[in-house]
Amino acid sequence: RDTVFDTLQDRLAATFKTLRGKGRLSDADIDATCREIRIALLEADVALAVVKDFVAAVKERARGAELSGALNPAQQVIKIVNDELIGILGGETRVLRFAKRPPTVIMLAGLQGSGKTTLAGKLALWLKEQGHSPLLVAADLQRPNAVTQLQVVGQRAGVHVFAPEPGNGVGDPIRVARDSVSEAQHKLYDVVIVDTAGRLGVDSELMQQAADIRDAVNPDEVLFVVDAMIGQDAVNTARAFAAGVGYDGVVLTKLDGDARGGAALSIARVTGRPIMFASNGEQLKDFDVFHPDRMASRILG
């Protein structure tokens, strides 16, 4: 279950409760409600700039709203908040783009511990279940354990892992990534998922390596993987990776975590990149396509 937004859900529910039964909303009612929404978003750790725009939009629309027969004032405000939430979450669901000529190359980037390797396995299994033939690629050669970890994940998913030969000392991740694409062409894998190295913090060497891998494999999709529980750092890291590597979409992980992950809700708006997938547990099945409208409904209970 996605517990990371529970605080926000509770606070918004409490706010809307005060509107219930009101016949018509005065400007003062709307102002008071918007103040509550603002506090709810800030407490949930949504980025300040995003909160400001969000509340301003809700206020403007709520004041301009004509009372229609179908919705009472409370429902009308909830609908406006719902629409705006869908907006900051990216609007439409963004589906994975496949290359016209296989293999489709998907590159994963993000900090160490963000859940990249786990995500690689989840994505591979998900693709396999849709009839694809994915190949996992161990291009994270920084951590001694990373290759083994990907192999374990690959085994669980029943997906082959392309990795440097053991005993070759420190491998070259750029070469591994490049070779994996030829391997996929020869052995008819139609999707290549490249797991790259992440450090504990953003550093320029890491960014350069990721950028070099990107240039070597020319990915169809670069996905930035981010732990929703790291709070405002999620937004800062998202910005740093956008500048250093660039990416097409975001994957939010650990949505099953502590209930203060609102910063992650700011990422699509702050970076202009859609959230494409979400991960909410350690098992391979704890993964799905991210639907902004469904997430908004869930947050609004």
Ligand code: GDP
């Ligand atoms: P990497 O360093 O980016 O490759 O991250 P890992 O895939 O090794 O994940 C780091 C830790 O987070 C591991 O203990 C994973 O089991 C855990 N993890 C990954 N995704 C999730 C998730 O969605 N929810 C939870 N609760 N844990 C996760």
